[in-house]
Amino acid sequence: MARRKKIYEGKAKIMYEGPEPGTLVQYFKDDATAFNAEKRATIEGKGVLNNRLSEFFMKGLTQIGVPNHFIKRINMREQLIRSVEIIPLEVIVRNFAAGSLSTRMGLAEGTALPRPIVEFCLKDDKLGDPLVSEEHITAFGWATQQDLDDMVSLALRVNDFMSGLMLAVGIKLVDFKIEIGRIWDNDFQRLIVADEISPDSCRLWDIETGQKLDKDVFRRDLGNLTDAYTEVARRLGVLPSNVTHATKPTLIN
Structure with missing residues (x-):
């Protein structure tokens, strides 16, 4: 299998050359950074959750007519996007x-x-x-x-x-x-x-408790980041409703 050409690597994602002109493959990493990358960690499952949640939001934007780069999810960590x-x-x-x-x-x-x-x-x-x-x-x-x-x-x-x-x-x-x-x-x-x-x-x-369900959990050492992201995914229906922690999430297609 031919090795894919890496176009760019950032703090949370890697961009690879896509299968067709004008496309890229966006890979979501488990890396977490804060304070301009002064604080770093690897959070198992984070990239999987972000891939699926970003797909969910981008599809929703498409449905209401807001143009975006998303084409389709390829697998648990990758999605095909338009090159912009x-x-x-x-x-x-x-x-x-x-x-x-x-x-x-x-x-x-x-x-x-x-x-x-x-x-x-x-x-x-x-x-x-x-x-x-x-x-x-x-x-x-x-x-x-x-x-x-x-x-x-x-x-x-x-x-x-x-x-x-x-x-x-x-x-x-x-x-x-x-x-x-x-x-x-x-x-x-x-x-x-x-x-x-x-x-x-x-x-x-x-809304009721003020509990943070975002990267501030990592920035401020408020608990387990995967638990927070899993809770967001669970409430939105991206994860089964009985899931409370998903180190290696099982996602709904």
């Missing part, structure tokens, strides 16, 4: 104060924001993914003003979908980040949601 030109920005949507926003604004964690706030960070690990303004983005040519308008629109549509989905299973969507990429149809450019949507990229709190 990633815009070098993280797009963050915040519904409640947490993390760096609480620190910057002096707000207690969990404070409801007047409306969803969209922020942009430059994707650059060496610089610590700094917060940037729309003026920075257009001045340095990372995206046009039209791109920014489209990115905000996409992010808010994702927020509406994810907030409702989580609310239905007793989870508060505190914030999340997505990446957005460009695809080209002849000379026409479109922006689509890319990368992943998973508990790695969201803050998810139980």
